[in-house]
Amino acid sequence: xxxxxxxxxxxxxxxxxxxxxxxxxxxxxxxxxxxxxxxxxxxxxxxxxxxxxxxxxxxxxxxxxxxxxxxxxxxxxxxxxxxxxxxxxxxxxxxxxxxxxxx
Amino acid sequence: xxxxxxxxxxxxxxxxxxxxxxxxxxxxxxxxxxxxxxxxxxxxxxxxxxxxxxxxxxxxxxxxxxxxxxxxxxxxxxxxxxxxxxxxxxxxxxxxxxxxxxxxxxxxxxxxxxxxxxxxxxxxxxxxxxxxxxxxxxxxxxxxxxxxxxxxxxxxxxx
Numbered sequence: 001x002x003x004x005x006x007x008x009x010x011x012x013x014x015x016x017x018x019x020x021x022x023x024x025x026x027x028x029x030x031x032x033x034x035x036x037x038x039x040x041x042x043x044x045x046x047x048x049x050x051x052x053x054x055x056x057x058x059x060x061x062x063x064x065x066x067x068x069x070x071x072x073x074x075x076x077x078x079x080x081x082x083x084x085x086x087x088x089x090x091x092x093x094x095x096x097x098x099x100x101x102x103x
Numbered sequence: 104x105x106x107x108x109x110x111x112x113x114x115x116x117x118x119x120x121x122x123x124x125x126x127x128x129x130x131x132x133x134x135x136x137x138x139x140x141x142x143x144x145x146x147x148x149x150x151x152x153x154x155x156x157x158x159x160x161x162x163x164x165x166x167x168x169x170x171x172x173x174x175x176x177x178x179x180x181x182x183x184x185x186x187x188x189x190x191x192x193x194x195x196x197x198x199x200x201x202x203x204x205x206x207x208x209x210x211x212x213x214x215x216x217x218x219x220x221x222x223x224x225x226x227x228x229x230x231x232x233x234x235x236x237x238x239x240x241x242x243x244x245x246x247x248x249x250x251x252x253x254x255x256x257x258x259x260x261x262x
Contacts, residue, residue: 020121021117021118021121022117022121023121024121024124024125024128025120025121025124027124027128028124028127028128042135042245042246042247046132046135049128049132050132
């Protein structure tokens with residue numbers, strides 16, 4: 001279950017990476033050409049860019065919040081599990097020491 | 104399949120191009136907002152220089168500063184007499200330039216523009232409130248916009 005979610009997050013990070021690499025250049029070139037050929041006005045291109053920027057910022061913000069929350073939960077669980085293992089190792093050590101003493 | 108080195112170079116190149124595109128978009132966006140919100144004239148005012156007017160000509164002065172390249176496309180001006188309620192329209196077709204070496208500050212950005220217009224027909228003695236409505240086509244880098252600037256409460260005294 002966690003492995004699937006980790007894979008999902010990994011894929012999402014890759015998608016964000018690709019989006020960040022391609023979108024600004026694609027938008028700049030596309031809007032530049034559309035304005036150059038008078039298909040859209042500069043004002044419309046500006047507002048489309050502003051809307052895209054705002055939507056991306058809000059989407060990324062919520063994605064980051066949920067991902068960080070998931071990572072913190074995973075870390076807390078892993079840390080708790082490690083603590084349990086540590087306690088068990090100490091117990092085993094003590095038992096081994098007792099066994100040695102008995103011998 | 105591309106090798107690791109080529110992949111790294113492409114990744115680095117897309118990083119640089121994307122960063123530069125983002126910086127360009129942000130700079131253009133900020134410049135556009137600045138241009139869009141800017142007035143045609145800053146700290147500007149219009150006044151009548153030959154108050155009280157005794158002859159048949161009214162002299163005006165426009166002083167201020169200007170940041171962007173703007174061309175006047177339409178102008179309209181009225182004089183109101185608050186006591187009688189009468190209004191007179193100025194005829195800009197009969198406008199005479201008194202001082203216009205640097206047209207609306209196109210070279211220096213400093214506007215010192217003086218012009219004269221005849222007293223409208225039938226305009227009697229009195230104190231008038233002049234308002235001036237002007238439309239400009241302003242250009243800045245690759246941006247172009249039609250802007251409106253109004254000047255109100257210009258005092259005119261006719262004797």
